[in-house]
Amino acid sequence: xxxxxxxxxxxxxxxxxxxxxxxxxxxxxxxxxxxxxxxxxxxxxxxxxxxxxxxxxxxxxxxxxxxxxxxxxxxxxxxxxxxxxxxxxxxxxxxxxxxxxxxxxxxxxxxxxxxxxxxxxxxxxxxxxxxxxxxxxxxxxxxxxxxxxxxxxxxxxxxxxxxxxxxxxxxxxxxxxxxxxxxxxxxxxxxxxxxxxxxxxxxxxxxxxxxxxxxxxxxxxxxxxxxxxxxxxxxxxxxxxxxxxxxxxxxxxxxxxxxxxxxxxxxxxxxxxx
Amino acid sequence: xxxxxxxxxxxxxxxxxxxxxxxxxxxxxxxxxxxxxxxxxxxxxxxxxxxxxxxxxxxxxxxxxxxxxxxxxxxxxxxxxxxxxxxxxxxxxxxxxxxxxxxxxxxxxxxxxxxxxxxxxxxxxxxxxxxxxxxxxxxxxxxxxxxxxxxxxxxxxxxxxxxxxxxxxxxxxxxxxxxxxxxxxxxxxxxxxxxxxxxxxxxxxxxxxxxxxxxxxxxxxxxxxxxxxxxxxxxxxxxxxxxxxxxxxxxxxxxxxxxxxxxxxxxxxxxxxxxxxxxxxxxxxxxxxxxxxxxxxxxxxxxxxxxxxxxxxxxxxxxxxxxxxxxxxxxxxxxxxxxxxxxxxxx
Numbered sequence: 282x283x284x285x286x287x288x289x290x291x292x293x294x295x296x297x298x299x300x301x302x303x304x305x306x307x308x309x310x311x312x313x314x315x316x317x318x319x320x321x322x323x324x325x326x327x328x329x330x331x332x333x334x335x336x337x338x339x340x341x342x343x344x345x346x347x348x349x350x351x352x353x354x355x356x357x358x359x360x361x362x363x364x365x366x367x368x369x370x371x372x373x374x375x376x377x378x379x380x381x382x383x384x385x386x387x388x389x390x391x392x393x394x395x396x397x398x399x400x401x402x403x404x405x406x407x408x409x410x411x412x413x414x415x416x417x418x419x420x421x422x423x424x425x426x427x428x429x430x431x432x433x434x435x436x437x438x439x440x441x442x443x444x445x446x447x448x449x450x451x452x453x454x455x456x457x458x459x460x461x462x463x464x465x466x467x468x469x470x471x472x473x474x475x476x477x478x479x480x481x482x483x484x485x486x487x488x489x490x491x492x493x494x495x496x497x498x499x500x501x502x503x504x505x506x507x508x509x510x511x512x513x514x515x516x517x518x519x520x521x522x523x524x525x526x527x528x529x530x531x532x533x534x535x536x537x538x539x540x541x542x543x544x545x546x547x548x549x550x551x552x553x554x555x
Numbered sequence: 556x557x558x559x560x561x562x563x564x565x566x567x568x569x570x571x572x573x574x575x576x577x578x579x580x581x582x583x584x585x586x587x588x589x590x591x592x593x594x595x596x597x598x599x600x601x602x603x604x605x606x607x608x609x610x611x612x613x614x615x616x617x618x619x620x621x622x623x624x625x626x627x628x629x630x631x632x633x634x635x636x637x638x639x640x641x642x643x644x645x646x647x648x649x650x651x652x653x654x655x656x657x658x659x660x661x662x663x664x665x666x667x668x669x670x671x672x673x674x675x676x677x678x679x680x681x682x683x684x685x686x687x688x689x690x691x692x693x694x695x696x697x698x699x700x701x702x703x704x705x706x707x708x709x710x711x712x713x714x715x716x717x718x719x720x721x722x723x724x725x726x727x728x729x730x731x732x733x734x735x736x737x738x739x740x741x742x743x744x745x746x747x748x749x750x751x752x753x754x755x756x757x758x759x760x761x762x763x764x765x766x767x768x769x770x771x772x773x774x775x776x777x778x779x780x781x782x783x784x785x786x787x788x789x790x791x792x793x794x795x796x797x798x799x800x801x802x803x804x805x806x807x808x809x810x811x812x813x814x815x816x817x818x819x820x821x822x823x824x825x826x827x828x829x830x831x832x833x834x835x836x837x838x839x840x841x842x843x844x845x846x847x848x849x850x851x852x853x854x855x856x857x858x859x860x861x862x863x864x865x866x867x868x869x870x871x872x873x874x875x876x877x878x879x880x881x882x883x884x885x886x887x888x889x890x891x892x893x894x895x896x897x898x899x900x901x902x
Binding site: 344346369370371372373374376377378380383384385386387388389393394397398400401403406408409410413414453 | 557558559561562647651652653784785788789791792793795796798799800801802803841845846847849
């Protein structure tokens, strides 16, 4: 197998994603002001916070799909907004973005829905080549979709559709993965499958991933770094084990949270009403 | 390789449909109040005119029938059917709505208003056609201006907001407005002109003298949209996904809208507002060969042209020597076909 046909190897080197004084507004409300951090190759970031705090908006901005109200995002020092505007086809090979939901209106086979992710690698008429077929086949296998390849996406369950979307995002072979709730609708086994896959990619050093999740314990187990957003616009970020503490999480999520330890395992659980 | 197999299949489907189109085209030339054999059609089409020095009158009649009546009419039917099916397929992708059809954004309403106003003023045919084209353009610009934000800069955020619905509603409400104006014109029109107006409204190829505009627009529209077919495939999953895959969404959407609208304008100017071809044909192709726009666009064009030629053949032979408006035939065929497709859909 050539490297071009190996979906675990991106076609471009992984850029550094850096935020410089980023400020966002939505619906007339300031979400946060002046956010600064850098995501480097090999890191796996989890973004946590209550509903409506701006996690998805931030993700769309980092993906170059939305303009920030203040500050800017850079990819290896180059302004992301310029790249998104003038060279979207290059950007599409540098970063892949999973939206929160995909609404299908027309029939399409699972295989074709995954093959859509190959779009940035095709040219002209774009009838897929041997590498594209190999990438799609390997991803169908990797995300436990091989048995569904011929199914119509309109007939899938929520979790199955989510894995199809994830496979399409990975088929893009981009080093930077920005995933808005990749675990939504997945059963526990598939949540672990997806997180194991993403963690393996990040550890390989050729990828960096940022995902919005709601499960504190999965975040603590897999994330190298975390961004914890609170409703008052304050954002904590840094190494996951420093950020995802019971105290920080209780404050940001406005729910009492305690740590429960058994042997080598520690779990964060909600402690009921204060 | 899968890609190569898909390409071979697309070519095979297009070749099959082109064969069907040619067959119906030849039938249209041969069948009618004066039946002609294929040899006669061949001679009428390609026979050298200088040999007609001693040719008999029957042969000259055949030449006149084929070249001046049947050929322009069949060519216009093919071009209009192709234009309607193509613009229907584009509208369905643009609005991401399987029930979208060429007239949903009100372009046909504008065209009908323009044409009926010209008829009300007792204008000649060219003025009616100019009125239709003008009305279509006015309507097109109106929708594009009112809904320009949704057309060009679809709001991308987390996959919740997609652009289709507001553009669709803008078009639908304008179409409703045009409908009221059309009813108003019909209600104040003198009795004598009503029949012509009704024929025009249902679509009629009887008065068609020219097919150059429609055929030219068809070729240009297809050549413009085919290179974007792959981007349109991605747009089926929504603007957010398309944009994150590097598709220049605003540009593709504007192109699809303009090409679809101009295609409708050309079809309506040539033959009035013929219904159902634009809705049903893309769905037929989708059911038979899938939803890959690289295949769907050319296949729908060929099938739409073929079906409208066939419908027109029925319209002018069913109760000959009288003629039916071709729009009635397409609607009578289209309604049950579409209901069947709609109700057998899984889910």
